Amino acid sequence: MEDLVIQHVNPEKSENLERHRTEDFGGSKSLVVRRGAAFRISVQLGGRPFNPKTDSLRVKVMLGRLYVTMPVTFAKKVSSSRWKAYIDPECLDPQRPSIFISSPASASVGCYRFQLCVAPRAGRQTRAFGRFTLLCNPWCPEDSVYIPFEDQREEYVQNDSGLLFMGTAMNLVSRPWSFDQYEPGVLETCLNLLQVSPQHQNNRRVDYLKRSSPVYISRVVSAMINCEDDRGVLQGNWSNDFKKGVNPSVWTGSGDILQQWAQSGHSPVKYGQCWVFAAVMCTVMRVLGVPCRVVTNFNSAHDTNGNLVIEEYYSEKGEKLSHSKDSIWNFHVWVECWMTRRDLGSGMDGWQVLDPTPQLRSGGVFCCGPSPVKAVKDRRIDLLYDVPFVYAEVNADVHKIIMSRGRVLSLSRDTENVGAFICTKAVGFPRLQNITGDYKSIKSPTSTLSSRSSTVSEVSTLSRGSSEGVLVFLTLDKAPVAGEPVRFTVTVKNKRRAAKSLKVHLNAQAKEYNNSPSDTFWETHGIVQLAAMEVKVLPQQILPAQYEDVVGDNLINLAVVLEDMATDERVLASEEFNIAAPQLSIQIADEDSVVQNKEQTALVTFTNTLSHMVGGVLTVAGAGLIQGKIHFRMLPLRPGGRVEQRITFTPSMAGTKMLQASMSLTKVSSTIRGFKMVFVHKA
Structure with missing residues (x-):
C-alpha cells in the first residue's frame, strides 16, 4: 500500500481574509486572521485517500518557542478559551480534506507558524508547514476588545483615514490624516514594533504570553511610538528647528513614518509632535485589531508639580511671561482604545486614554495609560494607569498673575478654561464629535455645543477680568480668517459711583500651541475716561499685514490690561486664538x-x-x-x-x-x- 503523504497545503487566503474581515491586508505574504474565530486550510494528500478510522492528523501552532499541539477531530464545536482543529465530517474529501483551526479569543497577537502532521497507523509521518498572523477581534464577543456596533468597528478598526482636530476651541482646524494601515509593509512594521520593544528583547516568552491582553499591548505601543527609552518610532522636537528632519506639520500620514523607521533599521524618525505621535499610534492599534480613535483636548494642562493648578504670568503691559514650568497647550492630542479592564473590576470598561507623546514617566518609561475615561470623569485617581495626570490635563485650575519687578499686582482664578472642549472624529462622517461630557461635568459655554463645523466655528469666545473697581471683557467678533483683519472688542465697565481714568494696554504675541509666546508683534496703548458706572466699548483690529509674517501654523496670544491711574489697581483679560488658513x-x-x-x-x-x-x-x-x-x-x-x-x-x-x-x-x-x-x- 502506498504511503499517505502531504503534497500541498493551501491557506485558502481569499476565503479566510473575507471571513476574518482582513481583506485589505491581502497584500501581506502571510495569512492574516483574527483570534476567536476559525480559519480553513485545505490539504492535498497523495499516495492514497485519507482514512479517518486509521489515519490521524495533528496540528502544532507555534509563537516563538511557545507552542500547542492538538489532534484534528471531527467535532465542529469549538471553544473560545483554547485552540482546536477539526474537519467538518459533512464535507470530508479523502483526497483533499479541509482543516479548520480555531484560536481562543484571548490568544496572543503575533506571527505564528503551524505544522501539520499526518500519521498513518502503519507507515511514516509526513509534515507540512505554514504561517499566519493573528490579530485581536473586535467582532468576537469573547474578545476583550469587542465593540458591539458595526459602524464603530468600521470607523475605529477598518477606516484608513481620518481627521485630527487642532487650533483652538473657538476656531477648530480639521487636519486630514491617512492612517495607511493597508499600505505595503505597514502591517509587518507594526508587528515588528512589538518584536523590537524592550519587553520582548528582555524576555520573549513572557512578552508573548502577555500579548493576549490589550492593556499590555497598548502600554508597549505607547512607549514604542516615542524613542525616549527604546528604539521607538518618532523623535519629538518642539524647538522650531527642524533642519535635521521633517517639520511635524508636513507629515500627512502614518505610512511614510513607519516605513522610514523600518527601512532605517529602527532609527527614530525626525520629527514628531503630539498629533503625529497620536496618529501613528492609532495606526498601530488599528492594525493590531484594537479599536482606536484620535482625541483632541483643547486647553490641555501640563501640571508639572501635581497641585492641579496652572500658573500663568503677565507683565503690567499684558505681555505673557515664561515664569512657570506649568503650561496650558492650546490643544493636545492623544488616543483612546476600546477594551475591557478586568484588571480594574467592573465599571471601567470602554474607552481608555493612551498618550504616546513623551511627557510623563509611567513605571519608569515614557508612556501614559491606559487610563479609563470613566475613571478620569469620576476622579478615581487611585486606579491604574496614570489617571491623576490625565485628570489634571482636563480639570486643572488656572491662576493668572500680573507681575511687576517681582511684585504680584493682581491674581485671578479660572476654573473652566482647562479642558474647554474635547472631541474626536464622528463615526462615518468627516466632522467632529463632542466628547467633553465623557471626561468631565460640563461647565463652560464652549463645551456645551453638541456639534460644530468641521473647520471653523461661528461661535465667539469671551474672556473676562474683574477687580473691585473695574470689569473688562475681551471678545473676538468672529473666528479669524487669513487675509482679513482680526476684529475684537474690549468692553470696560466702571463698577464705582465715581469717575475713573484708566490706562489701556493691548498686546499680541505669536505662539506655538505648546509653548509660551514669543516677543510682541502688535501693541497699542491709550487712556479711557469712565463716568460713574459707565460702560464703554472699544473696537480694535489687527490688520493682515501686521500678523501674516508671524502666524504660519502658530497661534496668537492677545491680552488687555487695565490700569487704574488713581489706585494702581490692574485687571487682565486674555485670549489665545488661531487664524484659519485658506483651504484647497x-x-x-x-x-x-x-x-x-x-x-x-x-x-x-x-x-x-x-x-x-x-x-x-x-x-x-x-x-x-x-x-x-x-x-x-x-x-x-x-x-x-x-x-x-x-x-x-x-x-x-x-x-x-x-x-x-x-x-x-x-x-x-x-x-x-x-x-x-x-x-x-x-x-
Missing part, C-alpha cells in the same frame, strides 16, 4: 461613479486670500487611491489669484477613501490643506 478645494469628476481599478480625474483649486504673492509645492496623496504621492510646483500667485491643478488617479481599493492635498508655501512657514472623501465602488 478638491472636486472629483463623476464622483458618484468612482470604480476600483478605473482611472479617475480630480481638480485641486487654490485661491490666494493672503495680502502677498505665494508659491509652493502641491502634494496629493490618498491611501487606496494613489500609489505614493504626486508633487507639483506651483508658480507664485498674486493676492486674489486662483490656480487649478488637474490630476488622475486609479483607485486600488473599494470603500470610502480620503484624497488629500497640501501645499507648502515657500515664503511663509505655513501649509494649506484640503481633503475630499471618495466612495470607491467595487469593480
Whole structure:
C-alpha cells in the first residue's frame, strides 16, 4: 500500500481574509486572521485517500518557542478559551480534506507558524508547514476588545483615514490624516514594533504570553511610538528647528513614518509632535485589531508639580511671561482604545486614554495609560494607569498673575478654561464629535455645543477680568480668517459711583500651541475716561499685514490690561486664538461613479486670500487611491489669484477613501490643506 503523504497545503487566503474581515491586508505574504474565530486550510494528500478510522492528523501552532499541539477531530464545536482543529465530517474529501483551526479569543497577537502532521497507523509521518498572523477581534464577543456596533468597528478598526482636530476651541482646524494601515509593509512594521520593544528583547516568552491582553499591548505601543527609552518610532522636537528632519506639520500620514523607521533599521524618525505621535499610534492599534480613535483636548494642562493648578504670568503691559514650568497647550492630542479592564473590576470598561507623546514617566518609561475615561470623569485617581495626570490635563485650575519687578499686582482664578472642549472624529462622517461630557461635568459655554463645523466655528469666545473697581471683557467678533483683519472688542465697565481714568494696554504675541509666546508683534496703548458706572466699548483690529509674517501654523496670544491711574489697581483679560488658513478645494469628476481599478480625474483649486504673492509645492496623496504621492510646483500667485491643478488617479481599493492635498508655501512657514472623501465602488 502506498504511503499517505502531504503534497500541498493551501491557506485558502481569499476565503479566510473575507471571513476574518482582513481583506485589505491581502497584500501581506502571510495569512492574516483574527483570534476567536476559525480559519480553513485545505490539504492535498497523495499516495492514497485519507482514512479517518486509521489515519490521524495533528496540528502544532507555534509563537516563538511557545507552542500547542492538538489532534484534528471531527467535532465542529469549538471553544473560545483554547485552540482546536477539526474537519467538518459533512464535507470530508479523502483526497483533499479541509482543516479548520480555531484560536481562543484571548490568544496572543503575533506571527505564528503551524505544522501539520499526518500519521498513518502503519507507515511514516509526513509534515507540512505554514504561517499566519493573528490579530485581536473586535467582532468576537469573547474578545476583550469587542465593540458591539458595526459602524464603530468600521470607523475605529477598518477606516484608513481620518481627521485630527487642532487650533483652538473657538476656531477648530480639521487636519486630514491617512492612517495607511493597508499600505505595503505597514502591517509587518507594526508587528515588528512589538518584536523590537524592550519587553520582548528582555524576555520573549513572557512578552508573548502577555500579548493576549490589550492593556499590555497598548502600554508597549505607547512607549514604542516615542524613542525616549527604546528604539521607538518618532523623535519629538518642539524647538522650531527642524533642519535635521521633517517639520511635524508636513507629515500627512502614518505610512511614510513607519516605513522610514523600518527601512532605517529602527532609527527614530525626525520629527514628531503630539498629533503625529497620536496618529501613528492609532495606526498601530488599528492594525493590531484594537479599536482606536484620535482625541483632541483643547486647553490641555501640563501640571508639572501635581497641585492641579496652572500658573500663568503677565507683565503690567499684558505681555505673557515664561515664569512657570506649568503650561496650558492650546490643544493636545492623544488616543483612546476600546477594551475591557478586568484588571480594574467592573465599571471601567470602554474607552481608555493612551498618550504616546513623551511627557510623563509611567513605571519608569515614557508612556501614559491606559487610563479609563470613566475613571478620569469620576476622579478615581487611585486606579491604574496614570489617571491623576490625565485628570489634571482636563480639570486643572488656572491662576493668572500680573507681575511687576517681582511684585504680584493682581491674581485671578479660572476654573473652566482647562479642558474647554474635547472631541474626536464622528463615526462615518468627516466632522467632529463632542466628547467633553465623557471626561468631565460640563461647565463652560464652549463645551456645551453638541456639534460644530468641521473647520471653523461661528461661535465667539469671551474672556473676562474683574477687580473691585473695574470689569473688562475681551471678545473676538468672529473666528479669524487669513487675509482679513482680526476684529475684537474690549468692553470696560466702571463698577464705582465715581469717575475713573484708566490706562489701556493691548498686546499680541505669536505662539506655538505648546509653548509660551514669543516677543510682541502688535501693541497699542491709550487712556479711557469712565463716568460713574459707565460702560464703554472699544473696537480694535489687527490688520493682515501686521500678523501674516508671524502666524504660519502658530497661534496668537492677545491680552488687555487695565490700569487704574488713581489706585494702581490692574485687571487682565486674555485670549489665545488661531487664524484659519485658506483651504484647497478638491472636486472629483463623476464622483458618484468612482470604480476600483478605473482611472479617475480630480481638480485641486487654490485661491490666494493672503495680502502677498505665494508659491509652493502641491502634494496629493490618498491611501487606496494613489500609489505614493504626486508633487507639483506651483508658480507664485498674486493676492486674489486662483490656480487649478488637474490630476488622475486609479483607485486600488473599494470603500470610502480620503484624497488629500497640501501645499507648502515657500515664503511663509505655513501649509494649506484640503481633503475630499471618495466612495470607491467595487469593480
